[in-house]
Amino acid sequence: VTLPITFLSDYGHDDEFAGVCRSVIAWLAPDARVVDISHGIPRQNVLRGSLMLQRSLPFAPPGVHLAVVDPGVGTRRRAVVIRTADEERLLVGPDNGLLMPAAERFGGPSAAFDIGRSQFALDGAGGTFDGRDLFAPVAAKLAAGADPAEAGEAFDASELRTLKLPMPSLEGEALRCQVLDIDGYGNAATNAIPEDLPGLSAGVMVQVTGAATVRLPYAIAFADVEPGLPLLFTDSSGALAFGVNQGSAVNRFQFRPGDEVLLRVL
Amino acid sequence: VTLPITFLSDYGHDDEFAGVCRSVIAWLAPDARVVDISHGIPRQNVLRGSLMLQRSLPFAPPGVHLAVVDPGVGTRRRAVVIRTADEERLLVGPDNGLLMPAAERFGGPSAAFDIGRSQFALDGAGGTFDGRDLFAPVAAKLAAGADPAEAGEAFDASELRTLKLPMPSLEGEALRCQVLDIDGYGNAATNAIPEDLPGLSAGVMVQVTGAATVRLPYAIAFADVEPGLPLLFTDSSGALAFGVNQGSAVNRFQFRPGDEVLLRVL
């Protein structure tokens, strides 16, 4: 049985980088289905990549999950395969924290393999394009049935590097949280979930102070407010997010990833 | 037999939205081929999406045609499957007119199904990301062989919402028409076809007044005019369009979608 491969990177859409990785996979695993998640991660932004991977994998079939956002390519950072405790998914990429939030969604790592000297790497690999030379061929071989232990050397999964994700915190009745991610519609997702904010329920007004200072309603759907008006809502990943019905919260409030805001139910 | 699925949206290329929908399909219909038409429709521009879908489907194999440009997500607008009279194609998306011009290319709707409460929707669907939670799973199940009547409840197809497409009109010998669509090469397509303009034949000069005021030849191929010169031509979808040989009509004439122009053969 050939496993499906999901593929996420910061390679962008104008260069051939993602296409060359798909080519390598098509050669080594001609029957493996490749599902592109996105290649539009901001360049070398490991945090943004890890969040997107974490949000996406629960909707992807179990299989091989290739992810490359790798500012440390060419350094001594490990290249790894992680096997998850639940569903035995195989995550392939650099050991810079990119894969870990997604792995946590599936019970965390049950095993880790260092593939830096993998027998599956392409000959003549130069150390500047590990996506093509190392990660894609390993993903392809795993999809085609190879065991992770053939791809690299097992090591203690507790050595895997993790990202420090910013956590929301309560200050009395107010919640200090951070804008984590902004989508193409101009919605700004925070690192908080509805349960984090005391007193939150559909229809209450929320005071926002910080990067933006404003009062807006917490609503279930965009259409619960008039077109052009802002709202706080729970986005499709379960996070508290700022939006504007038929508009852009980012254009309106000039949010940027990393901005801190304080939320309080009025 | 598994049907192929075409997929068009305004999800853009930088977020994971289109990729997550592809993931859901890969999970529910592992054998279905997914053909991405485009995800670069201007955000929430139903008209532009409907035109692109209409132009594309005649070149796609009969099957399931998923399209999501959905400013009304979360409101009471219907979510639908439309079956076309010719070729029994299955169009899946919001009931906001997006699917109708394409359906007309195949004899119009022969049946319509409301999938708002589909058994195929993902559990826990939140109403902000129907592409992932509703449309993609329904498309996948249809591709895998489900009957539309299993996906939703039949209703009278005459209730389907339609778009008001602007129509060209004659004013004496002159044709009033509208710039509908602009492509990445800078060509500007109108809502008219060659038969609409009296006296048009290869080589005649045409007077354009309105958004741009200029005289240019009607030519069959770009190469019929010198590099850098403008022309009126019939584009690959059969529409009258403005172009510049090895250049951009949009840069030259500042056309925008919606601009009115009056054409007259000299």
Next chain:
Amino acid sequence: VTLPITFLSDYGHDDEFAGVCRSVIAWLAPDARVVDISHGIPRQNVLRGSLMLQRSLPFAPPGVHLAVVDPGVGTRRRAVVIRTADEERLLVGPDNGLLMPAAERFGGPSAAFDIGRSQFALDGAGGTFDGRDLFAPVAAKLAAGADPAEAGEAFDASELRTLKLPMPSLEGEALRCQVLDIDGYGNAATNAIPEDLPGLSAGVMVQVTGAATVRLPYAIAFADVEPGLPLLFTDSSGALAFGVNQGSAVNRFQFRPGDEVLLRVL
């Protein structure tokens, strides 16, 4: 046996052009795997397209290789299938030099076929969208097993048009070369390889004069210089290139494709 098809074009990501070609292929060759290399070639830039194709194909499985960057569409330029001497790859596209650097990677053309009047072209083809009407259907039919001689008429491969690629040249100990290509990370690749520059070895300083005037080290990996510092390195395609560790050489030095630089080992 169905062959895989790689696909490269300048169609961009916002229009339906690439998607319609994929649709045609899905219809005519339902079992053919399509691997998108990139559709982000700068519009009508045959040279940039030819370089990307040449860099990519060695990593793609032998099969059909569709490439469309075609400023001469609608003129008398030939439309061709090229068979390569090594691996019998089939390259499909316009005869404007686009395919030739890639063909040279596989021993050059062993046969050429003029497909301008191919029986495989779609009916009613209008001469403005040969990707959809001619190249995609021919590629699909070849992938599904057709012989190139069925797709068109054989002609002398020596008549195939070639691109004049700029070549580096020595001026005493200095190497005059050209910036050929810039990627999305801001790396600037030249038309030279390390063997072209006398005295080059890891760690030496190189004097650059011309578009940028600067001294920088030749290093193996980005991490061999401090973050923010520039380097000369050998990129993943084997070319001498300018980079900045965790930064952009293009932003720093304002390189543009076509810029001449003189390199000298200090």
